Amino acid sequence: MKLRDIAHSRAGDKGDIANISVIAYAPGDYALLVERVTAERVAAHFAALATGPVRRYEMPLIGALNFVLEGALGGGVTRALRLDAHGKSLSSLMLDLEI
Amino acid sequence: MGSTMKTLRIGAGAGYSGDRIEPAVELAERGGLDYLVFECLAERTIALAQQARLRDPDAGFDPLLAARMRAVLPICARNRVKIVTNMGAANPAAAARATRDIAREMGLRGLKVAAVTGDDVLDWLRARDVGLDNGRTLAALGDSVISANAYIGAAPIVEALRRGADVVITGRAADPALFMAPLIAEFGWAMDDWGRLGRGALVGHLLECAGQITGGYFADPGFKDVADLARLGFPIGEVTPDGDLVVTKVEGSGGAVTARTVKEQLLYEIHDPAAYLQPDVAADFSRARVEEIGRDRVRVTGGAGAPKSGLLKASVGYLDSYIGEGQISYAGPNARARAQLALDIVRERLALTGAPVRETRFELIGVNALHGESGPRAEPYEARLRVVARTDSLAQARRIGDEVETLYTNGPAGGGGAWKSAREVVAVASALIPVAAVRAVVAIEEAA
Secondary structure, eight states: OBGGGTEEOOEEEETTEEEEEEEESSGGGHHHHHHHSOHHHHHHHTTTTOOSOEEEEEEGGGTEEEEEETTOSTTOTTTOOSTTTTOTTHHHHHHTOBO | OGGGOSOEEEEEEESSTTOOSHHHHHHHHHSOOSEEEEOOOOTTHHHHHHHHHHHOTTOOSOTTHHHHHHHHHHHHHHTTOEEEEOTTTTOHHHHHHHHHHHHHHTTOTTOEEEEEEOOBOHHHHHTTTOBOTTSOBHHHHGGGEEEEEEOBOSHHHHHHHHTTOSEEEESSBOHHHHHHHHHHHHHTOOTTOHHHHHHHHHHHHHHTTGGGGTTTTTOBTTTBOOSOGGGBOOEEEEEOTTOOEEEEEOTTOBSOOOHHHHHHHHTTTOSSTTOEEOSSOEEEOTTOEEEEEETTEEEEEOOEEEOOOSEEEEEEEEEEEEEEEEEEEEESTTHHHHHHHHHHHHHHHHHHTTOOOSEEEEEEETTTTTTTTOSOOOOOSEEEEEEEEEESSHHHHHHHHHHHHTHHHHSSTTOEEEEEEEEEEEEEEEEEEEGGGOOOEEEEEEOO
């Protein structure tokens, strides 16, 4: 099963740090997200793009996780050479995670 | 007004500088609003605006200010809707004069337009050589520094509103502060009422990107369908005196307000949800609750706050480098192999000709430009080569696109649609400075 089957996501930028939310469609799937979508798994999934550590924040009341990826934006939105300097499309890579 | 008011209705008329104009007109006409807020100032925009101001002392504010004001000012004046915006960018005083002139021209006599200035902290920073988040110092950046502006809080906007301003125009201010100020002014919140200020920050955070909470930036066909995005309605926040919020939009407008759209925006650009640091409060969104209470009506409660840090974030804009880029497309059988051959040719050409570059990317749009080699690999029907490099001069940057363009007559078969660009890069770094470094000033212009 892909993460996209049970969750949706949005990515945001601040300097060279990306944040990517993972939100359960059904509240009952939140526990599965907590179990399967760990900071370690996300760090491995984004290894080719993010240089820094990954932190995970839990939001049980809205059934969501928030991932913060340091060094994920090619040096920062305002100077990166990347086509998607904001990392807006990183949410789609997140949802491609096999869980 | 004031304490007798049950809820305040605040509309978000723009989520960025270039945003659509009609949704704000729809909000002003049919939103039943008390306030209309336009958030139009991205991190780097103010540095570009400062460059414009250096060339022309009456320039340096948002290029769409006149168009937006002409579209909404008469309607807002008629419906008694006040406007708050950061479209002043690097020159709020000139923006206020321009807005006053538009009001006069449109017959809106007596309209009061306030400019909030004081966010420019370049002199303060230069005198102290503060360290920046990119590991450098202001002194090390030397003459390349263009601007430094602090994210100011709600207080000067509140002052402008209390002095009777109909329109308040700021430069750099914390985005949520644009929304918090009307709440503080109308409900009389104390500036150490951390819980309410925290909820106010949540209101501002949710509304500031406009269409991003009403179904924009959300649709994924078959998974998350949203109707009528071409007529997307922008959000209205109905806020109680305690700071609880219902997000909604004008009936009949496109898009949707659902628990899902609100949750995505709740976490947008957030790091630790329990510590969203603002000039006026350390807001805590970690126990927020989101519930659908009707069609296109979502209630948000549970926001909280703790005392502010006493520090402000300041953004420093500086001339960083130049970027040159070239693209060309290949299609049909073997498209990827020809595009890859083309990439290899450009790479070798740049080496052969000794083109000075600091950093390069060689990639294929449609194959690996966004996420590298992540994800499944299928043979694409089309592939677009992209070569991009950082250089020390504009002339060096132009070399990159020129070299890609030569693939027309010198590269693999069937390349088409070549495109090139070369640009100066104004980058932004940030610093933390004490609140005392900023002395905000409010000046009011009246349309005669």
